[in-house]
Amino acid sequence: TAPPLFPRVAVIGLGLIGSSLARVLRADPTLAGELVAADRSAAVCARVLELGLADRAETDPACAVAGADLVILAVPIGACADLAAAIGPHLKPGAILTDVGSVKQAVIRDVAPQVPDGVHFVPGHPIAGTEHSGPDAGFADLFRGRWCILTPPPGTDPAAVEKVVELWRRAGSMIEVMEPGHHDRVLAITSHLPHLIAYTIVGTATDLEEHLKSEVIRFSASGFRDFTRIAASDPVMWRDIFLNNREAVLEIIQRFTEDLTALQRAIRWGEAETLEHLFTRTRDIRRGII
Numbered sequence: 113t114a115p116p117l118f119p120r121v122a123v124i125g126l127g128l129i130g131s132s133l134a135r136v137l138r139a140d141p142t143l144a145g146e147l148v149a150a151d152r153s154a155a156v157c158a159r160v161l162e163l164g165l166a167d168r169a170e171t172d173p174a175c176a177v178a179g180a181d182l183v184i185l186a187v188p189i190g191a192c193a194d195l196a197a198a199i200g201p202h203l204k205p206g207a208i209l210t211d212v213g214s215v216k217q218a219v220i221r222d223v224a225p226q227v228p229d230g231v232h233f234v235p236g237h238p239i240a241g242t243e244h245s246g247p248d249a250g251f252a253d254l255f256r257g258r259w260c261i262l263t264p265p266p267g268t269d270p271a272a273v274e275k276v277v278e279l280w281r282r283a284g285s286m287i288e289v290m291e292p293g294h295h296d297r298v299l300a301i302t303s304h305l306p307h308l309i310a311y312t313i314v315g316t317a318t319d320l321e322e323h324l325k326s327e328v329i330r331f332s333a334s335g336f337r338d339f340t341r342i343a344a345s346d347p348v349m350w351r352d353i354f355l356n357n358r359e360a361v362l363e364i365i366q367r368f369t370e371d372l373t374a375l376q377r378a379i380r381w382g383e384a385e386t387l388e389h390l391f392t393r394t395r396d397i398r399r400g401i402i
């Protein structure tokens with residue numbers, strides 16, 4: 113039988129995304145051979161072994177990447193710079209390094225300088241997730257039917273890109289290659305702004321007077337519950353996303369604020385037609401999204 117596409121894989125960070133990828137790799141012997149996990153949390157390492165997600169688990173990432181053909185960074189964005197510096201000297205020539213970070217320009221800025229010559233860096237971002245975290249939250253079908261965006265810098269070895277494409281194909285994803293700045297602007301509107309608004313609404317409700325606050329929970333089915341589901345997402349991950357996609361997010365907040373102010377004005381002056389026109393337009397657009 114032919115050797116697997118990646119004889120040895122190291123996954124660093126075994127949370128929702130890392131453990132889901134580990135499950136994909138484990139399920140397909142033609143995709144991955146040995147799987148080494150690394151997580152700074154000893155509890156996560158122990159759990160990963162209990163779940164059978166890796167052959168070995170290390171708290172030292174440098175040990176984990178030695179000899180690996182594919183290294184996957186699946187840690188919060190803010191951890192990528194230090195991690196890349198720690199593993200850079202231990203990456204094997206010809207290895208492929210990839211990541212799953214939700215912001216691409218900042219990760220490339222932080223990681224690329226640490227990648228030695230002869231190692232191929234292919235940044236990626238699966239557009240899939242839940243509001244849960246940790247190794248128990250992961251599942252192999254997380255990426256099925258979802259997009260994965262790859263943002264390889266110009267000049268990246270096409271064979272390395274093709275191997276990462278194949279990884280995501282086996283995970284069931286559809287793949288798009290994009291320029292990192294474009295990725296960050298698209299995600300600012302499709303993902304980062306919605307999370308920011310959800311966090312804000314929960315904050316607004318929390319600051320209400322007691323007698324109103326208790327009613328929020330009781331009557332949450334009226335919109336609050338559905339709308340704010342994503343506000344239960346991991347705070348560290350989201351802190352890092354906003355700090356690292358600052359410009360694109362500030363630009364979209366500016367536009368959103370203008371639109372919100374226009375709505376505020378229409379409500380204040382009783383502009384029924386303006387409101388109905390806007391809601392009809394947005395309803396039609398929303399219905400076009402499955």
Ligand code: NAD
Nearest residue numbers: 125127128129151152186187188189191213214241245246
């Ligand atoms: P998570 O909180 O579930 O897991 C992160 C794991 O990384 C934890 O086990 C933590 O112990 C470990 N970790 C943190 N710092 C580390 C370090 N310096 N060295 C080693 N291990 C470290 O997070 P997640 O939801 O899996 O997110 C991971 C990455 O995936 C983030 O960069 C995020 O932007 C990206 N992402 C998340 C989602 C999502 O919906 N959750 C979707 C797409 C991409």
